Each structure stands twice: as structure tokens, then as C-alpha cells.
Amino acid sequence: MLKSLFIIFLFQLAGEAIQKFFEISIPGPVIGLILLLLFFIFFLKSTSFKKIKKKISETSHQIINYLSLLFVPIGVGVVMHVNYLGDNLFKILAVITIGTLLTLVFTAFVMEKIINLQKKNVKRR
Amino acid sequence: MSKEDKLYEIWVYLQAEPLFWITLTLGAYLLGDYLYKKSKLNPLVNPVAISILIVSSILLIMDVSYDRYFNGAKFIHFMLGPATVALAIPIYEKKNLILREIKPIIFSIFLGIPFAILITFYLATFFKLDQEIILTMIPRNVTAPIAMGIAELIGGIPSLTAIITIITGIIGASLGTFALNIFKIKDMNARGFGFGLASHGIGTARAMSKNKTAGVFAALAMGLSGIATSIFILILIKFIY
Numbered sequence: 001m002l003k004s005l006f007i008i009f010l011f012q013l014a015g016e017a018i019q020k021f022f023e024i025s026i027p028g029p030v031i032g033l034i035l036l037l038l039f040f041i042f043f044l045k046s047t048s049f050k051k052i053k054k055k056i057s058e059t060s061h062q063i064i065n066y067l068s069l070l071f072v073p074i075g076v077g078v079v080m081h082v083n084y085l086g087d088n089l090f091k092i093l094a095v096i097t098i099g100t101l102l103t104l105v106f107t108a109f110v111m112e113k114i115i116n117l118q119k120k121n122v123k124r125r
Numbered sequence: 126m127s128k129e130d131k132l133y134e135i136w137v138y139l140q141a142e143p144l145f146w147i148t149l150t151l152g153a154y155l156l157g158d159y160l161y162k163k164s165k166l167n168p169l170v171n172p173v174a175i176s177i178l179i180v181s182s183i184l185l186i187m188d189v190s191y192d193r194y195f196n197g198a199k200f201i202h203f204m205l206g207p208a209t210v211a212l213a214i215p216i217y218e219k220k221n222l223i224l225r226e227i228k229p230i231i232f233s234i235f236l237g238i239p240f241a242i243l244i245t246f247y248l249a250t251f252f253k254l255d256q257e258i259i260l261t262m263i264p265r266n267v268t269a270p271i272a273m274g275i276a277e278l279i280g281g282i283p284s285l286t287a288i289i290t291i292i293t294g295i296i297g298a299s300l301g302t303f304a305l306n307i308f309k310i311k312d313m314n315a316r317g318f319g320f321g322l323a324s325h326g327i328g329t330a331r332a333m334s335k336n337k338t339a340g341v342f343a344a345l346a347m348g349l350s351g352i353a354t355s356i357f358i359l360i361l362i363k364f365i366y
Contacts, residue, residue, distance in 0.1 A: 005207070012210045025278065025355045027270035029209035030348055036213035041220070057218070060211035063204065064340075067330040068173045069154045070205040071294070073198035074269070075177035078291045080184065080191040085288065091252040095262060096289065099244045100297045100323050101304040103266060107237035107346075108305055108319030112312040114229035 003052070004059035011036045140189060146197025153179040166335055168302040173327055174295050209268075209326075212344040219341040226314060230345070233315075237322045237346075238353045241266045242361050261285045264358060265293045268325040271351045275358055290325070297324020298331035313339045321346030 015032030018024075024031075044053055085092055139145045157175035164170040184194055195202070216223065223230065242263055249259040261281035264272040269290045276286035297320060305316050317339030320328035325347050333340030 008207045008210050011213075012206050015210070025271065025274040026352055027209075027268070027274070029206040030268070030271070030351055032206075032210040033213045033216075033348060036210055037217055040213065040217045057214050060214035063208045063211045064215065064333060066204075067208055067326065067333060068158070069151075069176070070201060070208055071173050071291070071327050071330070072150050072154055072176045072180065073195060073202040074287070075173055075291055075295070076180045076184065076194060076198070077191055078288045079177055079181035081284075081288060084285060088254060088258060091249075091254055092258070092262065092289065093292070095245060095248040095252055095254070096265065096293050097296050097300070099241070099248050100266070100293050101300060102244055103237065103241040104297055104301045104319040104323035104328075105304050105308050105310065106240050106319075107233050107322045108310045108312075108315040109308060110236050111229045111233040111315035111318050112310050114232050115226060115312055115315060118226075118228060 001055075001059055004056040007052075007056055008032075008036070008059065008063075011039070140187070140193065143197030143200060146194050147200055149183065150176065150180060150198050150201055161334075168299050168331065171295065171299040171331070173330070174299060177295075205326075212329075212348070215337070215341045216345055216348075219338065222314075222338070223341075223345060229315075230318070230349070233318055233322070234346075234349050234353050237319075238350055238357045239361060241323065241350075242354070242358055246365055257282065258285075262289055263362075264354060265289045266323055266325065267351045267354045268347060271355060275355055279358065279362055291327070294324045294327025297328040301328060301331070314342045317342035318346045322350045325350075 012032040016028030153176040157172035264275035273283040321343030329343040332343035
């Protein structure tokens with residue numbers, strides 16, 4: 001647990017450092033995600049790393065299980081500061097609701113269509 | 126000293142301590158999560174929304190400032206960074222599936238991101254919102270730190286972007302399932318991808334809790350859209366204005 005937490009923190013730290021150094025608009029943790037993924041793909045290939053891989057995997061899944069919880073503190077901030085949206089509140093809520101659901105359906109629709117096309121092509125061969 | 130005075134004194138002492146607010150947040154979440162599971166994962170019983178409502182009502186009733194609350198809750202908030210890094214692992218574990226669906230993934234990003242940006246722009250214009258608010262809203266579908274960075278770059282108001290982004294996440298997570306069902310989209314990978322692209326981390330958390338593979342596609346979409354949106358917005362903004 002401690003070892004894998006250390007590794008996860010280390011990758012986040014590396015991500016934050018790279019973000020600051022190159023002044024990129026991608027946040028440190030996302031860069032950390034990419035780095036950890038690359039590390040797993042290219043450096044932990046050999047079976048001798050099986051144990052540490054398993055450990056990191058267990059810890060990661062444990063943290064991700066509580067992903068929802070981690071949004072509560074900022075979410076409370078949203079409720080406490082919602083008056084900042086002022087008179088526009090309802091218009092903004094309308095744009096968010098319609099826009100988000102249309103985007104979600106559109107993206108999933110496009111993906112499903114292409115996945116099905118791909119399946120058909122495989123069958124034809 | 127009377128009993129009431131003593132109780133008041135204890136309250137004054139406790140509410141100044143981070144421990145109190147961490148415990149409250151955990152308790153509210155456990156209750157929200159219990160109700161979510163009890164409802165057989167009904168998206169409307171979203172555990173994030175429930176815990177936010179419980180905690181903020183208590184803050185409002187007790188007249189406690191957000192700063193005081195966050196002084197404790199920041200210890201929970203802190204784990205958001207490591208949790209994002211940890212999403213590398215489920216993505217890694219499903220790498221073969223992802224490679225198999227690489228074409229649909231690339232297509233969906235290239236069509237989905239411009240769609241997300243333009244739909245926000247046209248809807249906001251339709252509702253006659255000011256240009257500054259429109260620019261504040263445009264990056265709302267990506268994870269908050271990226272959205273805020275983009276807002277700053279294009280002339281929006283980053284702190285408002287953060288609020289709008291979180292609301293986007295909660296709307297997507299709690300209503301997205303119904304929208305997908307209405308349009309009869311059944312493929313779990315496609316559904317997850319939609320959640321991650323349209324409602325970032327909170328949508329991803331919802332997808333993860335429902336189906337592990339859908340969750341992986343959501344996490345992937347969230348990461349990719351964060352990167353792609355920053356690029357697409359800068360190009361599209363030149364076309365719009």
C-alpha cells in the first residue's frame with residue numbers, strides 16, 4: 001500500500017513538475033496519468049515486475065472506488081458560490097443541461113455506429 | 126457554566142478543527158452511497174449530489190463559511206490528484222480492448238469535442254448570454270483544472286468556469302443514463318466514452334460504479350478530451366469570432 005501510494009504520488013509530482021516547467025495547459029495529474037501509463041507499457045513489461053504491478057493495481061482500484069467522494073469538497077463550493085452566476089443562473093443551467101446531454105448522446109451514438117461498422121467489416125472478411 | 130454554554134463551547138472548538146469537516150464529508154458520502162446502492166444504482170440518487178446537498182445544508186444552517194469547511198475538506202480534495210494518476214491502471218489493464226477500438230475512439234474524439242464546444246456556443250448565444258459568460262462556459266466539458274486554464278486563455282472567468290464545470294459533471298452523471306436510454310444506445314464502451322467526454326470526472330465516477338469497462342472508456346475519454354479540447358477550442362474560437 002505505502003509503496004504503491006509512493007509511486008502514484010511520485011508520478012503526480014513528476015506530472016506537476018513537467019506542467020510547470022513547460023507551462024502546458026494540461027494539469028499535472030493528467031500528465032502523471034500519461035507517464036504512469038507509459039511506464040507500465042514500456043518499463044514494467046518483464047514478469048519480474050509482476051508483484052509491484054499487482055500492488056499498484058490494487059491500490060489504484062481502491063482509490064478509484066471512492067472517486068465520487070473526492071468531488072464532494074468542490075461540489076459544496078459550487079453550492080455555496082452559486083449566487084456568483086447571478087441573474088444568468090437559469091439560462092446557464094439550461095445551456096448546461098441541454099448541451100451536456102446532447103454531447104453525451106452524440107458522442108456515444110457516433111462511437112456505437114463506428115463500433116458496429118467495424119464488427120460488420122470483420123464478419124465480411 | 127450552564128450545560129448549553131458548555132455544548133456551545135465544544136461546538137466552537139470542534140468546528141474550528143479539520144477533523145470535524147472531514148468526518149462530516151465522509152459521513153454524508155457514506156449515507157449518499159448507501160442510498161445509491163439501496164436504489165440499485167439509480168442515477169438520480171447520485172451519491173455526489175446527495176453528499177453535496179447534506180454538507181452544504183449543514184454549512185448554511187450552522188452559518189459556517191466555505192473557507193472553514195474547506196480547511197478540513199481539503200484533505201479529501203487532495204486525493205483527487207493521485208486518483209487521476211491512478212486511472213492509468215484500469216486503462217492499462219484494458220489496453221487490448223482499447224487498441225481494438227482505436228478507430229471508434231479517434232473518430233468520437235474528433236467529432237465529439239467540436240460538437241461539445243459548438244453546442245455550448247450556439248445554445249448560449251440562443252439564450253442571449255454575454256460573450257464573457259459564453260467564453261466562460263465553452264470549456265465546461267473537461268476536468269476543472271483544464272477548463273479553468275482554457276477559460277483564462279480565451280478570456281472567460283476561471284472561477285465561474287469551475288462552478289459551471291462541476292454542475293456539468295453532476296448533470297451528466299445523474300441524467301446521462303436516461304438520455305442514452307431514450308436514444309437506445311446500448312454499447313457499454315460507447316456509453317462510457319460519452320460520459321467521460323461530456324461530463325469528465327464525475328461522469329467517469331458514475332460510469333465506473335455501474336460497469337468497469339464503461340468506466341475505463343470514460344476515463345480514457347476524459348483524459349483524451351482534456352488534451353483535445355485545449356487544442357480544438359483555440360482553433361474553433363477563431364472561426365466563431
